[in-house]
Amino acid sequence: MEKKKIVWICSFANKEIQNIIGNDKSFFASPWITELIELFRNKEDIELSIISPNYYSNDYKFFKLDNIEVHLTQYRRSFIPAKAYNFSINYNTATNAILKVVDTIKPDLIHLHGSENPLYSSPILSLLDKYPVLVTIQGFVSLSSKPKNIISQYIRWNRIRYERLINEKAKHFTVATSDVRKNLANFNKNPIMYNDHYPTTKPEVSSTDFHQKKYDIVYYARISKDKGIEDLIIALKEIKKVNPTISAIIIGGGAESYLNQIKSMIETYGLEDNITFAGFQPTQQDVFKLAAQARVYVLPTHFDGIPGSIREAMFMKIPVVANAVGGIPTLNDESECLTLVEKENIVELTEKILLVLNNKERTQLLVDNAFNLINDKFNNDKIYANLLSIYKDVLASKK
CATH class of the missing domain: 3.40.50.2000 (Glycogen Phosphorylase B;)
Structure with missing residues (x-):
């Protein structure tokens, strides 16, 4: 033919x-x-x-x-x-x-x-x-x-x-x-x-490559209100009350005016020493090298399908906290792979981040489940x- x-x-x-x-x-x-x-x-x-x-x-x-x-x-x-x-x-x-x-x-x-x-x-x-x-x-x-x-x-x-x-x-x-x-x-x-x-971009690095983590939390996505960056910053303000040394890295680009707004928000909440702004990275693998140095990936997105960044984090064996919107909850259909949060619920977002950071046994189980799923269903x-x-x-x- x-x-x-x-x-x-x-x-x-x-x-x-x-x-x-x-x-x-x-x-x-x-x-x-x-x-x-x-x-x-x-x-x-x-x-x-x-x-x-x-x-x-x-x-x-x-x-x-x-x-x-x-x-x-x-x-x-x-x-x-x-x-x-x-x-x-x-x-x-x-x-x-x-x-x-x-x-x-x-x-x-x-x-x-x-x-x-x-x-x-x-x-x-x-x-x-x-x-x-x-x-x-x-x-x-x-x-x-x-x-x-x-x-x-x-x-x-x-x-x-x-x-x-x-x-x-x-x-x-x-x-x-x-x-x-x-x-x-x-x-x-x-x-x-x-x-x-x-397809899912396969990272060349894994969380297991970095035994000593540099950051507690990583956010990598477009920096916008819809991706939940403001929700994450407010949650970090609350977490700092119980963990003054909480650390996060924010990776990604966005509109300059909005980035200035976010940086001002960080200063207002006194989080300048807790948040590293890595900004836009030349390649995805550069993003992954930074992300893999964090203990948990947080994406409080307000609407989405099944974000590639979540699938990438699953490949890297980084535990994920994400809003239960769009197709994200389907990743838990067969077994619990990520920690879900109600959209725009800052109290729950704060609690779930702390749960993943503190409950190592549960977190490891979810990481293992996620890695098995990503290698099977998303082949x-x-x-x-x-x-x-x-x-x-x-x-x-x-x-």
């Missing part, structure tokens, strides 16, 4: 791409796409092309990653600052650039990775009637909290607008959890859904075959 042409429309950036482009800008995005690429780059079952915004030089670049063709496209007008690209109403620059590449490839199927970011998802509205389209739900901006800043409110509104339109009009979706299925039903009454999940080798099967089904439905 003739190989099918598959196009991924997504957003990703990593060190390898930076080196290929020859740009000195250190930037990475969507590491789950990088991991998925690794599963496909040496396969020959399909002709795979990837289209993504060029975050490095904001122009068109073409290259190959083994058997995969990669097209990086312009995503904003050249005179618009990078930080202002989300101010657009209709994302014409990004849309036209992607549509031009799609028209050249003429794929058999388009796989959109995420409907929530119009910077690259916007062109799919023009492609739904032309090609079979599969949409992977990466998250829902509509579940995020409304920011105080009026500009941020506009950006959120615009992203929700595109998210709603795409989720309403598309027919085929991949979802990772039952919670995502329920939320998708709020947009689309008759979606065809397939179970699937992204990366199964993802490739599953996606090929989904592609075949979507293509068959269009005949």
